[in-house]
Amino acid sequence: MKDLGEKPFRLAKDIGLLAIIASAISEEYGAGINAVTTSTLSVYPGAEYLVPLAVFLSGIILLPKVIMYVGFGKHMSKSGGWYVWMSRTLHPSIAFVVSFVRWVVVSAAMGIVAFTLGSFVAEFLSLLGVHGAVFLAEPLGRFLLGLSVIWVIFAIQFSGVRRYGILVSIVLILIFIEAFTIIVIGFFTPSSLFISLVSSKVHVTLSPPKSVGPVSASAVLGVMGLFLFSYSGLSGAPFLGGESKDAKKDMPRGILISWLTAVILYTLITLALFTVAPWWAVIDLLKSKASYFATAPGIVSLVAPNWVGLLLTGLVSIIVAKTIAPIMMEHSRLLFAWSQDGILPKSLTHVNRFRAPDVALFISSLLATVFLTDFTFINFNIGLVMSAVALMLLIAFLGAGVIVSSMRRVKRDWEKRISSLIMLVGAVGGIIIAAIIIPSVIFSTNVPFYFQPWFQLVISIIVAIVIYVSAELSYRRNGRSLSREIMEKLPPE
Known part of the structure; x- marks a missing residue:
């Protein structure tokens, strides 16, 4: 397999x-x-009191994915990430269809986060006593705030990946400060205080x-x-x-460090929240008109000193807003990778003077706006469950790629490196877990068919197949094979 690394790199390192x-x-x-x-x-x-365990297990079952990511990351790090790994193995x-499903999910995720942000910022400004803060929790306010954040993040990423790195660092x-605050308050505040404050203040x-009744195993699996x-x-x-x-x-x-950090933080935070707010209390709050007080900032703002609640609500607003940045990065780099492989127009590989993929970033920001x-005015929702389906498909087919590569009689250098026993264990484990999850x-209960994960998945797959077949036919009209050319070489970056 050729590696076109001899070409000058366009993306900034x-x-x-x-x-x-x-x-x-x-x-x-x-x-x-x-x-x-x-x-x-x-x-x-x-799921009752086992939600913290479910959160912990959600991270642990991703160990096969982590094993494969670490192995591939060591030997095949490209801007196309796991799409490149899957397409070559x-x-x-198949890689395009699976990555397109994920791409649709992250497209929607940017819109969801931008829409959700308004409620967090409105709550923060209300705590500050800002008049009219409730406007940001209304549809138009949510839209204008979300729109502003999307394009500010676009501007930061447009100015180069170095500034993106500074932003997320x-x-x-701030994430560690917020997590530490929740953990300390959650573990050291008696639940009786929370219950009494909900009664007196809320x-x-x-x-x-x-x-x-007995805890439902299916509910735990659902969580x-x-x-x-x-x-x-x-x-x-x-x-x-x-x-x-x-x-x-x-x-x-x-x-590896990111995965370990996430599992530890998520588990400790969830345990802390359910220590101060018992599961049955959370359910009652979720059924009431005061469901905000069943969220992390709501729980902490109720039991902590006012300044702590204010600090945490402000941190949460920033933390939620910044989520758009890494999602936009992933979204744009997928466009860049597909373009490098010839599936999409080459214009999407264009980089600006800051050596950032400006055209891809613009398309990503435009779709986030759409x-x-x-979500603001139509509310056709591509839900969170669809994200879980996309993730499991990714793990399953990446695992299949590892197995297929290991079975080839003649292996290329990178295939030899990813055919280790631990990679095969991760691959098999990933496929098994995906088959269970x-x-x-x-399927979602009490949801119209057009909101069902299976329906949205089928539509995404059909669109992806149409795009890929169209690109393949375009190549064949010129006597070439898109699939063969992709398989024969690694992308330059």
């Missing part, structure tokens, strides 16, 4: 280990841990259930599937492979 770690954690740590952790009980109340058409510090009476999206940020880190100073050294270490508009999340 400005990313180090810290930025890789910060990017991964920044994409993972956001609205998920601050809101979804507790709100899962509105969907799966049968399995087949470009600064935010990483005017919601909380009382433990008279009888508690795991729902929470997988919070760990999916790890899938974005490999897309910095084409812009890393020393990808072979920093990418595998960055992936989805923000959708996908059936539990592919």
